Amino acid sequence: MDENTRGTGGGDETVGAKVGKRKVNAAVLRAPGEPLSVETVTLEVPGPHQVRVSLAASGVCHSDLSIQNGTLPFMFPTVLGHEGAGVVEAVGSEVTRVRVGDHVVLCWMPACRECFWCRVGQPVLCENGLTEAFTAPYGTLESGEVLIPGLGTATFAEATLVSERSVVKIDERIGLDQAALVGCALSTGIGAVARTAEVPAGSSVAVVGCGGVGLAAIVGARLAGASKIVAVDRVSAKLAIASLIGATDVVDSSSSDPVAAVRAITEGRGVDYAFEVVGRSSTIKQAFQMARRGGTAVIVGAGSADDDVSFSAMDLFVDAKRILGCVYGSVDADRDFPWLVGLIMDGNVDASAFVSRRIGLDDVNDAFKSMEAGEVTRSVIIY
Ligand code: APR
Numbered sequence: 001m002d003e004n005t006r007g008t009g010g011g012d013e014t015v016g017a018k019v020g021k022r023k024v025n026a027a028v029l030r031a032p033g034e035p036l037s038v039e040t041v042t043l044e045v046p047g048p049h050q051v052r053v054s055l056a057a058s059g060v061c062h063s064d065l066s067i068q069n070g071t072l073p074f075m076f077p078t079v080l081g082h083e084g085a086g087v088v089e090a091v092g093s094e095v096t097r098v099r100v101g102d103h104v105v106l107c108w109m110p111a112c113r114e115c116f117w118c119r120v121g122q123p124v125l126c127e128n129g130l131t132e133a134f135t136a137p138y139g140t141l142e143s144g145e146v147l148i149p150g151l152g153t154a155t156f157a158e159a160t161l162v163s164e165r166s167v168v169k170i171d172e173r174i175g176l177d178q179a180a181l182v183g184c185a186l187s188t189g190i191g192a193v194a195r196t197a198e199v200p201a202g203s204s205v206a207v208v209g210c211g212g213v214g215l216a217a218i219v220g221a222r223l224a225g226a227s228k229i230v231a232v233d234r235v236s237a238k239l240a241i242a243s244l245i246g247a248t249d250v251v252d253s254s255s256s257d258p259v260a261a262v263r264a265i266t267e268g269r270g271v272d273y274a275f276e277v278v279g280r281s282s283t284i285k286q287a288f289q290m291a292r293r294g295g296t297a298v299i300v301g302a303g304s305a306d307d308d309v310s311f312s313a314m315d316l317f318v319d320a321k322r323i324l325g326c327v328y329g330s331v332d333a334d335r336d337f338p339w340l341v342g343l344i345m346d347g348n349v350d351a352s353a354f355v356s357r358r359i360g361l362d363d364v365n366d367a368f369k370s371m372e373a374g375e376v377t378r379s380v381i382i383y
């Protein structure tokens with residue numbers, strides 16, 4: 001045990017000022033394709049630069065499902081979940097960013113602030129943060145098997161152990177269930193518009209895929225002052241929510257050609273900015289075709305390594321379109337998480353509109369099924 005480690009306890013083996021390990025319930029994935037199983041996991045003693053966070057809430061994002069179903073490669077066994085918020089309950093001896101009792105949102109791309117990408121102002125591409133998060137001491141199964149913290153944050157658990165760089169302190173007046181959505185959906189969607197594409201006021205925008213992340217992109221487009229916001233989805237219930245939160249037009253791609261429909265709404269030209277928020281080659285192609293000549297397609301969805309997208313050499317040149325890749329909405333968490341929390345607190349973003357279901361940790365497999373069926377925007381696990 002690290003004698004210098006400080007904390008207020010909350011763990012089974014925590015005594016006085018010393019912090020021990022902590023046993024928590026966590027949803028464990030042993031191999032792609034298997035269901036998650038809720039098991040007892042022992043979190044390690046926080047290292048000098050680590051913090052233990054008692055989680056209040058975690059959203060279930062499509063990227064968790066993509067790791068579970070094998071679309072995105074990962075390491076196993078793991079505890080998934082990367083859209084969480086909670087309260088710091090123990091800190092390592094060298095921690096300076098937060099204190100015990102601070103309310104925090106977890107960030108799945110902790111920036112080292114020292115590598116090339118951090119120094120050129122792209123901390124979302126940090127070359128060290130994720131690797132360190134995957135290899136730092138985290139926890140073990142009852143069998144003693146060492147666990148990998150899913151996307152570095154492992155929020156499908158009552159508590160998690162992460163680097164201090166993986167937490168951002170937030171205003172305590174915001175509900176942690178709403179703050180959790182800042183950890184992925186709101187950052188990725190609003191960030192895609194405000195940070196990756198920097199959409200100017202008056203632009204026309206289309207969003208293909210209106211799940212948690214796509215709806216956040218629609219909110220981002222509204223905040224940016226877009227003049228037209230076309231929501232595209234193949235599930236009509238998603239389009240109804242999209243209209244409520246800011247879409248000016250909707251296209252049901254299960255019953256009409258989405259590219260022709262978007263062109264028809266924009267005098268035949270296509271939109272200034274088309275956001276792909278599904279993660280498939282077919283919808284990436286659609287977003288590219290929906291963008292006007294000289295327009296921009298932004299690829300937000302996380303697709304698989306073997307799903308190739310093809311464009312002819314002439315396609316790429318003749319219409320002078322831009323294609324922008326987008327990871328985590330290009331956010332700088334230290335700057336943007338407090339900004340997003342402020343948008344919610346000021347009533348500019350209605351985070352509750354994203355929450356379809358509040359569930360328990362045991363319901364996480366059902367949450368994946370509902371997401372696959374397109375029944376929910378976000379299921380949020382409440383601890
Ligand atoms: N055309 C239009 N909409 C589609 C299509 C399609 N071919 N396929 C799926 N959709 C819609 C679904 O109906 C759903 O509303 O895309 C939406 C996806 O939403 P979610 O499953 O809730 O996923 P979300 O968490 O929003 O993530 C979207 O962004 O971060 C990445 O890994 C994530 O690739 C995923 C994407």
Ligand code: ZN
Pocket residue numbers: 061062063064082083184185
């Ligand atoms: Zn996510």
Ligand code: ZN
Pocket residue numbers: 111112113114115116117118119123125126127128129
């Ligand atoms: Zn870095």
